[in-house]
Amino acid sequence: MPEPARRKFFVEYEYRHNRFVACSDSACHSCCSDEWCWLHSSTAYRAEESDIRTVKKVCVVVLAMVLLMAIGLAGFLRWAPTFGAAGTGTRPARIVASDQFNGEVFRNLGPTAVSTDGAVDPDRSTLDFFFPPPGKRPAEPLPADAFAARTLVDGTAVWFGHSTFLLRTAGRAVLVDPVFFGASPVPFTVKAFAMTHQPSIDDLPPIDAVLISHDHYDHLDHKAVIALDSKVGQFLVPLGVGAHLQRWGIPAEKIVELDWYEHHDMEETRFTLTPARHFSGRGLTNRNSTLWGGWAIRSPEHNIFYSGDSGYFDEFAEIGRQLGPFDIAFMENGAYDPLWSEIHMTPEDSVRASVALGAAAFFPVHWAKFDLAYHVWDEPIRRAAKAAAERGVTVATPLIGEVFQLSNPPQRDWWSGVAN
Numbered sequence: 001m002p003e004p005a006r007r008k009f010f011v012e013y014e015y016r017h018n019r020f021v022a023c024s025d026s027a028c029h030s031c032c033s034d035e036w037c038w039l040h041s042s043t044a045y046r047a048e049e050s051d052i053r054t055v056k057k058v059c060v061v062v063l064a065m066v067l068l069m070a071i072g073l074a075g076f077l078r079w080a081p082t083f084g085a086a087g088t089g090t091r092p093a094r095i096v097a098s099d100q101f102n103g104e105v106f107r108n109l110g111p112t113a114v115s116t117d118g119a120v121d122p123d124r125s126t127l128d129f130f131f132p133p134p135g136k137r138p139a140e141p142l143p144a145d146a147f148a149a150r151t152l153v154d155g156t157a158v159w160f161g162h163s164t165f166l167l168r169t170a171g172r173a174v175l176v177d178p179v180f181f182g183a184s185p186v187p188f189t190v191k192a193f194a195m196t197h198q199p200s201i202d203d204l205p206p207i208d209a210v211l212i213s214h215d216h217y218d219h220l221d222h223k224a225v226i227a228l229d230s231k232v233g234q235f236l237v238p239l240g241v242g243a244h245l246q247r248w249g250i251p252a253e254k255i256v257e258l259d260w261y262e263h264h265d266m267e268e269t270r271f272t273l274t275p276a277r278h279f280s281g282r283g284l285t286n287r288n289s290t291l292w293g294g295w296a297i298r299s300p301e302h303n304i305f306y307s308g309d310s311g312y313f314d315e316f317a318e319i320g321r322q323l324g325p326f327d328i329a330f331m332e333n334g335a336y337d338p339l340w341s342e343i344h345m346t347p348e349d350s351v352r353a354s355v356a357l358g359a360a361a362f363f364p365v366h367w368a369k370f371d372l373a374y375h376v377w378d379e380p381i382r383r384a385a386k387a388a389a390e391r392g393v394t395v396a397t398p399l400i401g402e403v404f405q406l407s408n409p410p411q412r413d414w415w416s417g418v419a420n
Ligand SMILES: [Zn+2]
Pocket: 214, 216, 278, 279, 309
C-alpha cells in the first residue's frame, strides 16, 4: 500500500479527474474508508502513477514551447528592422519644439479617436474575419500597364495601386509612399492583389524626391526604402520618421524632416507637409511617436495635393486657402469603416475634401492593392464615382501603371470588368 502522502495525492488526482477505480477486495473496508479503498489495487496504482508522469512531461513540453515562442516574439519586436526606430531617436530638439508634440506624443489638431466608440456595423460578424464575404479580394489579376520610365515626361504621372504614385514636374521625378513589397511587419500577410503587370522598383527612373506621408506599413515599406536608396536624391518625411530611415541605412544628409506647413524647396519646386487627421506607429509601444501628414507639391507648371491617410476635417479648406487651388488631388479613398470614421475618409468624404481643397480633379487612392478593411475591394471606387458624379467632380481613374497627363487624367471604368 502506498505511503500516506502518495495515497492522498492520488485520491485528489482521481477526484479532480472524476475517475474512480472500484475496489474488489471486500476486506479492505475494514482497514480504510470507501474513498481510499481503490488504492489497495496495486495494478491501478501503477497505471495511475504512469499517467501522472505523462501529464507532467506534456506540461513541461507545452510550457517550454510557450516560453520559446514568447522569447522569439519579444526578440522579433525588439530587433526586426521593419519596426524602425523610436521617433525621438535622432532629432529630439525639433520634435520637442513642434506645436504638434505634447511632450510625449504627436497629436491631431482636434480630438480624434482612432477607434470610434459604439460604431461597429451590426451586420458584421467576427466570423467575417476568418470567412470574408465574396469580393473582398478580386478573383483575377487587376488589369495594369507595364510601366516604361522613358514615357514619364514632364507633366505626367503613374499610379502603382494603393497610395504609391510617381510624377514628374519641372524636371523632378517625385515618388510618393513607395510600397512595393508588403504592407505588414509579418511576412506573407496582407498580400498585394495580383496584377497583370506587377510594378517593380527596377522599372523606376532616378528619383529626385521620395515623399512619405506617415510610418504605417502600407505607406512606409522598409524593404522598398532600402532598395530605392541608390536611385533617390532625398527622402522628405514628417518629423520623427527619419529615425526609421536611418535605422535602415539611409544617410542622415539624404533625409529632410518637416513639421506641418513647413516646406522644402528643390529649385523652383516646393514641397510642403500639410496636416492630416490620423495617427502613426509601427510597433506595440511607439504609437504617435512620429508625425503624419499630406503633401502639397507646387512647381511652376503644376500644383498637386496628396492627402496621406486622414479622416475628414475642416483643415482641408484651410490647406486649399493656403496652398491651393490644386490641379489634381490624390485623396485617400479606401480601407474605411464606421469604427475608423475619424482617421479615414469614406468615399463621400474624399469627394467632399477634394471640393474643399479646390482641386480640379480628384484621384482616388488607398485602394486596389491591399485588403485592409471589411468592405469588398471595389466598393471605394464605385461609391467615389457615384459621389463625384453627383457633385460634378472630375474623377481621375487611369489604369495601374498607365502614364497619364496631370492636367488631363483619363476617366476609365476598368474595375467593372474584373471578376469578384
Ligand atoms: Zn495610416
